Amino acid sequence: MKPLAFVLFSFASLGLVGTALGVFSTKKGSVSFTSDAPLEVIKASSDELKGLIDPKANTFAFTIDMTSFRGFNSPLQMEHFNENYLETTTYQKSSFSGKIIEEVDFTKDGTHILRAKGKLEIHGVTTERIIKSEVTVKDGKFRVRSNFTVLLAEHDIAIPKIVHQKVAEEIQVAVDAEFESKG
Numbered sequence: 272m273k274p275l276a277f278v279l280f281s282f283a284s285l286g287l288v289g290t291a292l293g294v295f296s297t298k299k300g301s302v303s304f305t306s307d308a309p310l311e312v313i314k315a316s317s318d319e320l321k322g323l324i325d326p327k328a329n330t331f332a333f334t335i336d337m338t339s340f341r342g343f344n345s346p347l348q349m350e351h352f353n354e355n356y357l358e359t360t361t362y363q364k365s366s367f368s369g370k371i372i373e374e375v376d377f378t379k380d381g382t383h384i385l386r387a388k389g390k391l392e393i394h395g396v397t398t399e400r401i402i403k404s405e406v407t408v409k410d411g412k413f414r415v416r417s418n419f420t421v422l423l424a425e426h427d428i429a430i431p432k433i434v435h436q437k438v439a440e441e442i443q444v445a446v447d448a449e450f451e452s453k454g
Contacts, residue, residue: 315342332368427452
């Protein structure tokens with residue numbers, strides 16, 4: 272079983288006692304990306320980010336269906352994204368799972384900068400990453416915001432030379448998700 276699937280299955284099985292263990296989930300977080308190449312800027316986003324965070328164990332797991340991204344400059348661009356670059360019929364999901372490095376009291380309101388260390392899987396290729404996030408805790412809920420880059424070459428995403436000036440090699444990614452207790 273893939274590591275993320277195991278983590279998500281483990282968290283889901285805790286659903287009956289989620290409140291006692293302090294597991295938080297989001298079912299509608301957002302992810303957007305920007306490719307800022309010399310000849311073209313491409314933007315797309317999805318509101319289908321799903322995730323679980325267990326603050327007591329300092330663990331997390333996120334997943335997104337890559338076919339859920341909308342935006343782009345044209346329908347043809349979205350088709351190329353799905354068929355030629357991300358090959359979403361083969362690699363439909365991307366994920367990030369691992370541990371929160373810093374210790375934070377999620378019961379107290381406030382804003383914290385945290386680092387998450389884990390495995391980022393895109394296009395079937397997994398890389399070890401440390402990603403900074405801003406976490407705002409308020410009234411027993413919290414919001415995670417993060418901005419980071421993804422290098423296409425690190426995930427075996429090839430850009431044909433004919434469109435090299437239209438697709439950036441480094442993609443800017445933004446995440447915004449609100450979490451509530453699973454209870």
